[in-house]
Amino acid sequence: MIPRILPWALCMGALMTAAVASPPGTYTLRIVVDQFGYLPDLPKVAVISDPQVGFNSGASYTPGATLEVRTWPDNAVVFSGVPVAWNGGATHSQSGDRVWWFDFSSVQTWGQYYIYDPANDSRSPLFRIDQKVYEDVLKQATRMYYYQRRGMAKVQPYADARWTDGTNFMGSLQDSQCRLISNPVAGTQKDLRGGWFDAGDYNKYVTFTCSVLSDLLFAYHQNPLIWPDDWNIPESGNGVPDLLDEIKWELDWLLRMQNTNGSVLSKMGVNGFQGACPPSAETSQTFYGAESTSATLTAAGNFAQAVRAYQSVGMTAYANTLSNAAVAAYTWAVANPSVIFNNTGFQSADPEVAASDRTNMQMRAAVFLYDLTGQPAYRSYVEANYTAIHGISSWWWNYYDSYIQDALLYYTTLPGVSPSVLSTIRSYKQDSMNGSGFMGAWTSATDAYQAYLADGDYVWGSSQEKGHAGMLYDEQATYGLDSSQATNYRACAAGYVHYMHGVNPLSMVFLSNMYEHGATNSANEIYHCWYAHGTIYDDALTSPNGPAPGYVPGGCNASFVQDSAYTGPRLAPPLDQPQQKSYKDWNTGWPEDSWQITEPGIYYQAAYVHLLSRFVRPMTYQDWATGYGLSGAAADPLADANRDGVLNLMEYAFNLSPQMNESTNLPQFRLEPQTVQGVTGTYLTVQFARQLGQTNLTYLVEASLDLVNWTAVCTASGSNPASGPGLISETGTAYLRQVLACDTVPVETARTPRFVRFHLVLN
Incomplete structure (x- = not known):
């Protein structure tokens, strides 16, 4: 050329x-869209619901014959079309809804829009079509980890004034003076400060970080250009992407959890689930659990996977520290393959895992250590054990084993891998995607809300499964699998993003308190010791402060169990609902046990952040031209679309607009x-x-x-x-x-x- x-x-x-007008009609929960919006080049389908079963079955709705896409604030009609009944008008069993789909994918120009139903004089939430539509959402979801930092005060300007707090867990006999739970004497005292609160409680568990850091590090590795250094955390402006600064906060804690012999302690925190509001008010003594093989293998994998990221930003000394720590941990674990921590002394969660999980953790660590060192011993372990993962032994690449599945896919890109191993991993992944639970569900439109999980997968933490399911589709392009279907895989993955953003039977964004960031109806309450029931942080709409934005709650849970100690009215919802309505927006503790539904977790968060990050990308010239509505000759890089004397390519290159005089x-x-x-x-x-x-x-x-x-x-x-x-x-x-x-x-x-x-x- x-x-x-x-x-x-x-x-x-x-x-x-070289005139503002209000949207017409009444806002309705029955026209659901991604409340933040859509990328211009991806499918856009609004879902119109007529509830038949579940808590909202009385909210009947039938759309008119024609729906419109209108711009806001000028209310101009830019598209109209016919809503199409899902499955011939049948009721979708997982939601209990009759559903129509309204496809407006042809609308690609950047702007703010809404769907209007003239026959019912009703409308959807406002949403954007924009190349950058998810950037602030990703920022808020990632900043959740800053608010979860343990051992750090949350102060302005980094924290919003509503969620400031003093230093937590740094008092006498707390994290910097942490003692062994089975022998809490001065001789066992260690400095174990730092890290993130695991979930709605303030404890920290090493094995629970496995999928967290896998997701976050892959989010960086697969899309490094999207991560800025200006997300208003204390390290912002240091020349390192804020995501890596945030991950380092957790890695530094894991390094403190490592003993001099390479082993890694299993957990630390209070001896139960004590958690005052705000976190700085919690003064209970903290303890740590002894080392275990599973914790050590988890840390080895985390350290090894992180090395490349920190090398890429010039943090060579830190990368070397991580590499040495990974080798030491792996070496200890191989020599001590069955050291179990039985949680004695704690009433909090048991961090131990099954033997098969330890094998997976060792394989993950071996993959990344082989990447770093090229040593055959690591490759040999992977190739001797990889067929044991569920994705191969059970013929199902699944949402639950993402950390080892992702590691093995990465392994196929490394030099020296046996061709037969490479072929087997890729073919089993593809066979799974061809099955009824993945592409089969997409092509047959099994899920009326376009983000399929099987009935039995709407369990505690289903938000994490939504994130990982979306990534299973997105990885097809990442690893060059079935490229002829790339467009469909991309659309499938986007469906899970849209589900999290409001395209679901609840018409709710599965993120806390996002009203200031584009949501019309987001999660108002989450089960969290800081944002506790009855405090100023309780509810985003009715409390003075509400919870901080961007937390991912656990999600719909059809396996919710009502506590035997509870004597009030039946908790329906979440009980007695179709799977996708097995949710209640509340945060009451025992004996209502809302933690089964709305408690966030750093693992749910990471799955969502990883998925969403795949829908943020650097802007190409074509993205820019499409977003400004340029077509034909006007879209040529050497054209001057608005005749201001500045050619299109100049305006794109210098981040200018073709709709105003930029000379x-x-x-x-x-x-x-x-x-x-x-x-x-x-x-x-x-x-x-x-x-x-x-x-x-x-x-x-x-x-x-x-x-x-x-x-x-x-x-x-x-x-x-x-x-x-x-x-x-x-x-x-x-x-x-x-x-x-x-x-x-x-x-x-x-x-x-x-x-x-x-x-x-x-x-």
Whole structure:
């Protein structure tokens, strides 16, 4: 392809070339959409429900013959269509609803919209279609981990004023003076501060971090350009993506849990589930449990998987620490394969796992240690044991074993893997996806809400299974499986995102208190010691503060058991409901035991964050053109869509808009003091925004003496770091960067006129 080049130049002067209306109708829960919105290029299906069975069976609704997509705030109709009855008008057993689908996928222009039903004068929530529609949602969901930090005060500006709190668990005989539960004397005292609260209680369990860190580290590994350094946590601005800073908080705790012989302690916290509100008010003594093989293998896998991430951001010393810790842990576990911690002394959760899980944990650790070291012993262990995972032994790649399944898929990308092992892993994954529980469910439209789980999978923590189910589809593209169906796999994965965002029989976003972040109806209450029933944090709508935003509750749980000590009215819901209505938005503790439904967990959170991160991506030129509604000749990179003298490619490249006059907003060259190659002086300098989404786009800052011969002083190509003798700095860690560059000759020593220009080259 002939390069498309856009130049403009600057000499050492200043020459440069180149009515609001309210939505009509009444908001109804019966027209459900993703309340945050949709990516422009993905399917968009609103679900209209007429409840037949369950707590809302009296809320009958039949849509009109035609529904409309309208813009807001101007209420213009941009699309109209016919809602189509699901399964010929049958009642969907998992929801108890009759359902219609309204497909408006052809609407792709960025903006805010709603679905309007003229016949019933009713409408959906407002939602956006936008390339960046999930970025703030992902930010809030990831910031949940900051609020879960143990041993750190939550202070402004990092914490919202509503959720500030003093330091927790750092008092006498607490985390920095933690003692062995079976022998709590001074001689067993250890500094075990840090880490995250596991869930709605404040305890910490090493084995429970296995899927958490697997998901979060893969979220970074698979999409590193989307993670910025400005999410307002204490480490923001340090040049490291905030996700990695947050993960480091947990890894640092795990390093403290490691003994000098390589073994890792099993758990720590209070001896039960004591948890005052707020966390700083809890003064109970904390304890740790002895080392175990399962905890040690978990930590080995976590440390080993994390090494590549920290190497990639230049944290070499920390990566080496993790690598050494991983090897030490693995070595101890191999030598001590059956050390069990039986939870004696604790009344809190038992962190021990089955023998088959220990095998999986060892395989996971071996995968990443083989990646780091290339040592055959690690490969041999994986290849001798991989057929034992459920995905192969039971012919079902499932939602429950994500950490080992994901590790084995990653293993297939490494050098030196036996071809037969590689083929077996990939073929079993594909065979599962071809089955009735995955693509079969999609092609037959088994789930009226387009995020299928089997009846028996709506159990305690089903939100985690939704996240992992979505990832099973998304991984097809990641690992190049069945590429002919890539579009369908992507649509399937998106269905699970939309379910979490409100496309479900509850018409509820499965995230806490997201009203300030785009949701119309989100989870109001979660079972959590901090955001406890009867406190100022109780309810997002009726309490002064409500819970912090972005927590993922456990989800629908058709296996909810009413406590024998409970004597009040029958808890229906969540009892006596179809699977997808087995939920109640409440947080009352014993004996109502709401923790079975609404308690969050760092593992539910990680599954959702991992899935959602797959729907955030750097913006390509085509994304930009589609989002602004450009088509035909007007969408050509060398066109000037709004005739402002700035070509489309320039407006995309510098994060400008084709809908307004941007001629004065192009990067401006200025004379500024700089130090270049050790020489301090006044240089022609420019700062510019840079998109990393268009991999064949190169930004060039060039200098010349004669306007004929040009020399690059700064080059920024694709997603590679900017470079060149004139580069002063490149800031930002996500896909939109800021580059500061200048000429290499200062004004004070220039003996002839000098010219500086931009080149944009689209290959």
